[in-house]
Amino acid sequence: MKLIMNAAGRMVPDEVNGIKSVPFRGVNGYKPEAKKASPPVRSCVDYPMDGNKVLPDLKEALIKAGIKDGMTISTHHHLRNGDAVTNQLFDIIHELGIKGIRWFPSASFPCHEHLIKYLEDGTIHHIEGSMNGPLGRFTSYGKMSGLGVLRSHGGRYQSVQDGEVHIDIAVIAAPTADPFGNANGVNGNAACGPLGFALADSEYADRVIVVTDNLVPFPCYPWHIQGNNVDFVVKVDTLGDASKIVSGTTEVTKSPDRLLIAEYVAQFIEDAGLMKDGFSFQAGAGGTNLAFVLYLKERMKAKNVKARFVRGGSTKYLVQLLEEGLTDYILDGQTFDLDGVRSMRENPRHINTSPFTSYNFHGKGNFASIVDVAVLGATEVDVNFNANVVSHSDGLLLHGIGGWQNCLYSKCTVLAIPSFRDRIPVIVDDVMTLCAPGELIDVIITERGIAVNPKRTDLLEALKGSSLPVKDIKEIKDEVEQICGGKPIPPKRDLTQPVAVIKWVDGTILDSVFKVL
Amino acid sequence: MDSLKIASAGKSGATVRSDCRIEIELTGDKVVKVELVSKVEALYGENITAQLNELTKFFNLTGAVIRIEDFGALPYTIAARFEAAFKILFPSEKKEFLPEMPEKNKYSTAKDKMRRSRLYLPGNEPKFFVNAGLHRPDGIILDLEDSVAPAEKYAAAFLVRNTLRTVDFYGAERMVRINQLPRGLDDLEFIVPHNIHVILIPKCESPDDVVKVEAKVNEIKKKRKVEGNTFFMPIIESAKGVLKAYEIASASGNICSLAIGLEDYTADLGTQRTLEGKESFFARSMVVNAARAAGVQPIDTVFSDVSDMEGLTQSVIEAKSLGFEGKGCIHPRQIDPIHKAFAPAPEEIEKAKKIVNAYNEAERRGLGVVALGSKMIDAPVVKRAQRTIRLAVLNGLMKEEEIA
Numbered sequence: 002m003k004l005i006m007n008a009a010g011r012m013v014p015d016e017v018n019g020i021k022s023v024p025f026r027g028v029n030g031y032k033p034e035a036k037k038a039s040p041p042v043r044s045c046v047d048y049p050m051d052g053n054k055v056l057p058d059l060k061e062a063l064i065k066a067g068i069k070d071g072m073t074i075s076t077h078h079h080l081r082n083g084d085a086v087t088n089q090l091f092d093i094i095h096e097l098g099i100k101g102i103r104w105f106p107s108a109s110f111p112c113h114e115h116l117i118k119y120l121e122d123g124t125i126h127h128i129e130g131s132m133n134g135p136l137g138r139f140t141s142y143g144k145m146s147g148l149g150v151l152r153s154h155g156g157r158y159q160s161v162q163d164g165e166v167h168i169d170i171a172v173i174a175a176p177t178a179d180p181f182g183n184a185n186g187v188n189g190n191a192a193c194g195p196l197g198f199a200l201a202d203s204e205y206a207d208r209v210i211v212v213t214d215n216l217v218p219f220p221c222y223p224w225h226i227q228g229n230n231v232d233f234v235v236k237v238d239t240l241g242d243a244s245k246i247v248s249g250t251t252e253v254t255k256s257p258d259r260l261l262i263a264e265y266v267a268q269f270i271e272d273a274g275l276m277k278d279g280f281s282f283q284a285g286a287g288g289t290n291l292a293f294v295l296y297l298k299e300r301m302k303a304k305n306v307k308a309r310f311v312r313g314g315s316t317k318y319l320v321q322l323l324e325e326g327l328t329d330y331i332l333d334g335q336t337f338d339l340d341g342v343r344s345m346r347e348n349p350r351h352i353n354t355s356p357f358t359s360y361n362f363h364g365k366g367n368f369a370s371i372v373d374v375a376v377l378g379a380t381e382v383d384v385n386f387n388a389n390v391v392s393h394s395d396g397l398l399l400h401g402i403g404g405w406q407n408c409l410y411s412k413c414t415v416l417a418i419p420s421f422r423d424r425i426p427v428i429v430d431d432v433m434t435l436c437a438p439g440e441l442i443d444v445i446i447t448e449r450g451i452a453v454n455p456k457r458t459d460l461l462e463a464l465k466g467s468s469l470p471v472k473d474i475k476e477i478k479d480e481v482e483q484i485c486g487g488k489p490i491p492p493k494r495d496l497t498q499p500v501a502v503i504k505w506v507d508g509t510i511l512d513s514v515f516k517v518l
Numbered sequence: 519m520d521s522l523k524i525a526s527a528g529k530s531g532a533t534v535r536s537d538c539r540i541e542i543e544l545t546g547d548k549v550v551k552v553e554l555v556s557k558v559e560a561l562y563g564e565n566i567t568a569q570l571n572e573l574t575k576f577f578n579l580t581g582a583v584i585r586i587e588d589f590g591a592l593p594y595t596i597a598a599r600f601e602a603a604f605k606i607l608f609p610s611e612k613k614e615f616l617p618e619m620p621e622k623n624k625y626s627t628a629k630d631k632m633r634r635s636r637l638y639l640p641g642n643e644p645k646f647f648v649n650a651g652l653h654r655p656d657g658i659i660l661d662l663e664d665s666v667a668p669a670e671k672y673a674a675a676f677l678v679r680n681t682l683r684t685v686d687f688y689g690a691e692r693m694v695r696i697n698q699l700p701r702g703l704d705d706l707e708f709i710v711p712h713n714i715h716v717i718l719i720p721k722c723e724s725p726d727d728v729v730k731v732e733a734k735v736n737e738i739k740k741k742r743k744v745e746g747n748t749f750f751m752p753i754i755e756s757a758k759g760v761l762k763a764y765e766i767a768s769a770s771g772n773i774c775s776l777a778i779g780l781e782d783y784t785a786d787l788g789t790q791r792t793l794e795g796k797e798s799f800f801a802r803s804m805v806v807n808a809a810r811a812a813g814v815q816p817i818d819t820v821f822s823d824v825s826d827m828e829g830l831t832q833s834v835i836e837a838k839s840l841g842f843e844g845k846g847c848i849h850p851r852q853i854d855p856i857h858k859a860f861a862p863a864p865e866e867i868e869k870a871k872k873i874v875n876a877y878n879e880a881e882r883r884g885l886g887v888v889a890l891g892s893k894m895i896d897a898p899v900v901k902r903a904q905r906t907i908r909l910a911v912l913n914g915l916m917k918e919e920e921i922a
Contacts, residue, residue, distance in 0.1 A: 257850035258649045395560040423536055423590025424558045448652050468914060484648060486569075486593040489561035 004497070004513070009387075011435055013510040014499050018103075018127060018147045022502070025509040028438055033508065037363070038164035040205050052181040052219055054234045059212060060093045062233040063170065066208035068094065071101040071126070072169040075206065077199040078108035079174070079186055079335065083245030086174040086212050086237070088115045095124045103147075105168060106130040107157060107198035108401045112245070120145055129166065130157070131391075131401020132501065140500050141397045143516035149398075149501030151391055151514075154198065154334070155360035155369075155407035156506050161201040162363045165508055171202035171209045173231075174240050178213035179221035182231025187223065187346040189215030191240040193247055194315070194336025194345055196225040197355030203230040214240045225353060251316045251338045253295060254288025258419060258448045263292030265446050265469060266376055266417050271300050272467035273460050275374050275413060283312040283375035283408055284319060286337040289417050293376055294318045301327055312359075312372055312408075315341035315351070323350060332368070334359055334404060360407035362506050367410055375411035379418050381432045384475050386439030386454050388416060389432040391503065394425050396433055396492040396517045398501060406506050409441040413460070420447040420481045426489060428478040433492075435512040436503055450477050493518040527602035527673040528595075529642075530587040536645035538591035540599040542607060543583045550574050550581070556588035569593055573600045576615050577608075593617070594684040595644040595677065602673040619683040619712065626746055627691050627715040629774045632656050632908065633815055633844040635856045636693060640665035642674035647681050651688030653850035659693040662705050663720050671697070675708040682712035691715045693751070699727055703734050710738040714748060716774060721782065722752035723759045725769035732770050749774035751817065755782040760801045763808030775815035775844070778805045781822075793829065795836070806841035820846035827855050834859035861913040862906045870906035873899060875922050 004012040007024035016022055023031060048054065056062045068074075074094070076087045087106065094102060102125050104116075109128065114135035119125045127147025132140045140149045152160060160166040175184030176191040186196040191214060203209050209231045216236045240246075254260060266289075270276045276297070284294050295318060301307070308328040313319050315333045317340035322328045324344075331351045336342050344351045360369040369375075380400065381389040390405050392398050408414065420428050428447065443460060445452040452474035453460050464471050482488055499513035523544050530539035538556075545551075552570050556563055570584055584600075591599070594617050601615050636657040639646045650658050660678045662671065678694060694709045695718035696702035702719065709717070719731055728750055735748055750773045752766050759766065760783070767776040780798050784791045791797070802818065809816035818837040821830045834845050834856050845856050862870070872890055877900045880888045888895040910916045 257653060260851060261652060424562055424592060425590070448649055484592060486562070486565060489558075490564055492560045 004499070007510060009435055009438060009511060011512040012496070013502060013513050014148070017150060017502055017510070023509045025505050025511045028440060031507045031509050033163045035163065037162050038167065038205060041207060052228075054182055054228075054231065055180045055216070056233050056235055059090065059172075059210070059235045059237070060097070062210045062235050063093060063097070065233060066170045066210060068097065068099055068170060070099055071103075072099075073103040073105050073167060075105040075168045075171045075202045076107070077173060077196065077202065078106060078110065079193040079196055079198060080191060080241050080246045081193070082110040082112045083191070083240075083242035084110065084112055084174065085239060085241035086172065087113060089237075090172050091116055091119050091124060095119055095122070100124060101126045104128050104130070105166060107154065108403065109133050109136050111135060131403070132398045133401055134399065137398030137400075141392075141514065141517045143495075143498060143500050145500065148499060149514070150504060151402055151501060152504045153402045153406035153506055154356040154404040155362055156402070156504050156508065158201045158356040159362040159506065159508055160504075161205045162361065163508065168202055168206035169208070171199065171206035173199045173203060173209065173211050173226060175211050175213045175226060176240065177215045177217055177221055178211050178226075178234060179217055179219040179228065180234055181219050182209070182211050182226070182228030182234050183219070183221040183224035184211050184213065184226040184228075184231075185221060185223045186225055187342055189213070191215075191243055191246055192342050194342050195333060195353040195355070197334055197353060197358075199226060200355040200357055203227070208232045210235060212237055212240070214238060223353070247336065247338055247342060251286055251291060252288070253291045253318075256288070259289045260292055261448050262417050262419065262446055263289050264296050265451060266293040266415060267296035267300055268467070268469055269415065269444065269446060269451060269464075270297060270374055271304070272469060273413070273463045276300060276304070276306055278306055279309045280306070280373045281308055281310045281312070281371070283372050283411060285314045285377065286316055287378050289378070290376060291316060291318050293417065294322070298322060298327060312368075312375075313337075313341070315344065317341065320344040320351070323348065332359070356404070356407075360404065360410070360506075362508070369407050370410040370412070372408070372411040374413045374415060375408040376415045376417055377405055377408055379416045379427070379437075381427055381429055382416055382418065382442070382445055382474075383429050383432045383439070384478055386442040386445065386474070387432050387435055388437040388439070388442055389434045390436045392434045392514060394429065394433055394489055394492070396494050396515070398514055402436060402503070406437060409437050413443045414441060415444045415446055416442060417446045420449045420477055421485055424485050426478070426481045426485055428474065428481050430478070430488070434503060434514055438511075445474060445477075447477060449480060452477055522607050525603045525606035527606070527676075528591075528599035530589070534589045536590050536592065536595065536648075537643075538586055538588040538596055538599055540596070540603050541585040542579070542600075542603045543585070544607065545581050545583055547581050550579060551583045553583060553585045554588070555586070557590050558588065566596065569596055570600065573597060573615060577604055577611065577613065579604065591644065592648065594680040598676040598680040599673065602676045606672070617680055617684050620686075622686055623683065624713055625689065627749070629747070629749060629772075630815075631691060631774075632912065633691070633775055633817060634860045634909075635853045636817070636844060636846050637690075637850060637853060638665065638695070638820065638846060638848050641678045642666050642670045644677060644681070647685050650850065651686060651690045653853050654688070655690050655847070655850070655853045656844070657691035657693045657716065658687050659695050659718060661695045663695050663697050663702075675705055679708040679712060682709060682714065693718060695720055695753075696731075699730060703730065706731070706734050706738055710735050710748065711742045711744050713746065716749045716751050718777070719750060719752045720779070721755045721759070722766055723756055724762055725765045728752055728766060728769035728773065732772065748772065751775045751777055753777045753779045754801070754805055755779040756786045757783070759783075760804050763804050764811055767808045767812035767814050773812070773814050775817045776805055776809040776812070777817040777846070778802055778819050780819040802840055802842070810841065815843045816841055817844040818842040818846070820848055821852065822848060824849040824852065827851075831855050831859045857913060860909060861915060862909050864915075866906055867910045867916055870903035870910070871916075871920060873903035874907055877903075878922060
């Protein structure tokens with residue numbers, strides 16, 4: 002493996018875990034040309050005629066699925082930090098003496114700290130997905146055998162569709178399922194909302210195992226996962242801790258500074274002329290994100306403006322918009338609270354979407370680029386509007402990319418972030434890890450001012466006469482450095498030793514995460 | 519001389535943010551050792567060590583272990599914690615380590631500046647300071663009195679001093695509430711030389727309190743060659759204070775406002791604060807009358823339920839109807855509702871525009887009498903109209919150019 006410079010000026014490995022890789026070639030600079038990947042042909046006569054695919058336990062299902070060393074096993078993250086299935090899955094794989102697994106989750110959570118021992122003993126070779134919290138730390142210090150691969154939700158779908166990742170066995174935890182394998186995420190004790198992140202897995206994996214704690218007689222409807230794609234069904238006592246799967250409530254931040262940022266976001270959307278009848282926006286679940294929705298709602302009411310659709314991560318605040326008639330639809334990729342789950346179950350205008358429908362690079366079009374405004378967070382942004390969402394300034398991996406990279410394609414991408422956290426600057430000279438090329442970031446909104454990407458002359462024009470504190474991003478950076486007592490010292494890293502790579506949405510390598518010393 | 523060997527200042531613990539705890543232990547040997555544990559060690563560890571070395575050198579400290587537990591404290595906080603700990607060990611040390619004061623913190627104020635909102639910040643909580651001005655209160659109060667625990671008061675004075683020098687309040691008036699006298703007189707050394715605009719004198723019960731503060735302020739200003747105005751806002755918080763309100767409000771030409779504090783007042787009366795506020799009607803009216811009679815601004819108490827924005831708005835509307843010009847707040851989210859509630863109504867603005875335009879026209883023509891149509895306009899009416907215009911402009915309800 003050697004390091005080469007990509008189009009963003011970042012040093013990236015020319016191969017990842019033994020597979021030759023394509024360095025980033027610029028936004029929209031790379032389109033693989035080939036046939037899409039496909040799973041093996043199956044025939045219904047090989048499955049029980051009575052439709053009952055239930056096996057006694059997950060161990061037997063894995064054996065029947067032909068588990069062996071070096072396979073790629075996928076899981077999804079709709080159970081979030083309450084997920085018990087993934088941990089049980091790897092307990093069994095370990096018990097079977099299987100080694101060298103490539104774990105391909107749609108995201109990981111702190112509850113997966115349990116898996117560190119399997120990374121240490123070789124059961125798991127490396128992770129392709131996200132490395133959050135404890136797993137991020139483990140990876141950052143160079144302790145994982147293979148190279149980590151971080152992808153966006155859309156990028157994960159892309160990698161499955163164009164054959165970059167082939168899933169051997171998909172294990173899909175489903176809050177409700179029938180013996181045929183039809184499954185959904187809106188009913189049952191572990192109800193979590195949609196199951197869209199497992200869709201590609203169900204369609205492209207060699208073998209698909211549905212694990213449920215709520216087995217209902219055929220048919221289980223809605224069928225977010227179709228039984229026709231499912232090999233085996235396993236009933237377990239519990240999928241995990243329901244209170245950590247969705248929080249009963251998602252709360253708006255109480256921090257006055259975050260609320261100020263949220264107010265600026267709402268005012269920006271109105272002052273820039275983006276808030277008009279039939280518009281659309283994306284909102285996530287962070288405290289600042291929830292708050293901007295509330296402020297925007299007040300503005301929409303005052304001006305009698307209605308949105309056509311809103312993209313979630315849904316929460317009760319988006320549900321209120323829908324129920325009060327302020328938006329025609331919610332297009333929901335994941336549901337963060339119980340109000341969201343209820344709404345998806347009951348309201349036909351609360352629509353279940355997957356990364357395929359939302360922002361798959363190999364789709365014939367892209368919902369994300371239809372959205373008028375996307376409001377996102379970031380861990381760092383630099384003076385060229387490049388942004389980082391996976392590591393902090395200390396170099397340690399902490400978060401996954403999620404749908405963040407995919408949402409950057411909206412007509413106006415806003416990063417709503419504090420200018421510094423405690424003493425750690427967020428607006429910097431150069432981001433530690435590049436996750437977003439600056440050309441896709443339109444506006445940075447901080448408590449100290451709003452910086453508009455100079456290429457968006459239209460927005461700068463629209464904001465003339467606005468009372469918003471519009472500033473040059475360098476001015477904000479200088480003020481932050483003055484407050485923090487100078488520039489921070491870059492953390493000590495081994496720049497010859499990547500521990501993970503950041504994929505761009507097209508499958509190319511945008512940046513490397515280097516070993517922290 | 520006391521032979522203390524170990525002293526500390528600042529805070530540590532899981533919930534602490536933007537602060538640090540510094541402990542200095544005198545060892546008797548020649549070297550100074552720094553033991554650093556910091557949340558931002560990777561990024562600012564060297565910076566913090568260098569700063570501690572600079573402080574050590576400045577105070578000629580030898581033979582000590584300096585232990586710092588840091589939770590992202592900014593440099594001015596680290597300096598304040600060090601100096602407080604050092605001066606507990608060496609109380610006779612007169613040298614002060616004063617962080618550089620940037621030009622942007624040297625703006626001045628005026629006696630009749632708008633004081634609609636004043637935001638109280640506990641003087642020993644550095645995490646609130648840096649962003650307070652972003653919320654655009656008319657004034658920021660660094661509080662040394664009730665919001666600071668007795669054991670922290672010594673350290674708080676250093677922190678407040680460094681904050682006045684370093685932190686940008688983005689144009690908000692720079693205020694400090696000193697401790698009740700006589701302790702409050704000692705606080706003045708820490709604030710008067712650092713561009714303090716308004717000193718709030720709590721639990722004021724006699725004009726003599728103001729006179730004492732002013733005398734000490736003048737003494738410090740002379741000694742330290744401090745220029746610029748320093749104004750006073752006595753706070754009436756007792757039955758006795760209410761009865762002396764007019765004398766207090768007219769005790770000095772540098773009093774800009776007279777405020778009322780109802781928590782202590784109702785306790786003094788032996789009653790409880792209600793939402794309706796009948797129990798304090800007399801006191802509030804007394805303060806408004808006394809302030810107006812003395813030609814200073816009457817300022818209302820704080821609204822303490824930070825979650826009740828509707829209640830806050832109602833309370834400001836009521837205060838405005840009683841004649842108050844300002845309200846205290848304890849959370850930045852209260853600032854905007856206060857400003858909105860003090861904002862004039864459209865018909866008030868229209869009327870004020872006519873009056874001010876007529877006044878300006880008369881000035882231009884050198885007329886001694888201002889008339890609007892056939893009606894003569896008195897000076898207080900003009901003044902009130904001018905204030906309405908300023909409020910309207912501040913609230914974005916009209917542009918300054920609309921006045922001819």
